[in-house]
Amino acid sequence: MGYRPGNIVPQSGIYRCNKCGNEVTCVKGEPFPPCANGCSGNEYYLVRATN
Ligand SMILES: [Zn+2]
Secondary structure, eight states: OOOOTSBSSSSSSEETTTTOOEEEETTHHHHHHHHOOOOOOOOOOOOOOOO
């Protein structure tokens, strides 16, 4: 199950866009950003959790 842009990040870590594969660092408690460069991907998946 993925996370959508605007959802609150439940766990700090590296997340990957389901469409373009772009990886972004997201911080717990902040909203997931829209993917870069007009990508229409709408789900992120956790790649690696960080502290
Ligand atoms: Zn993307």
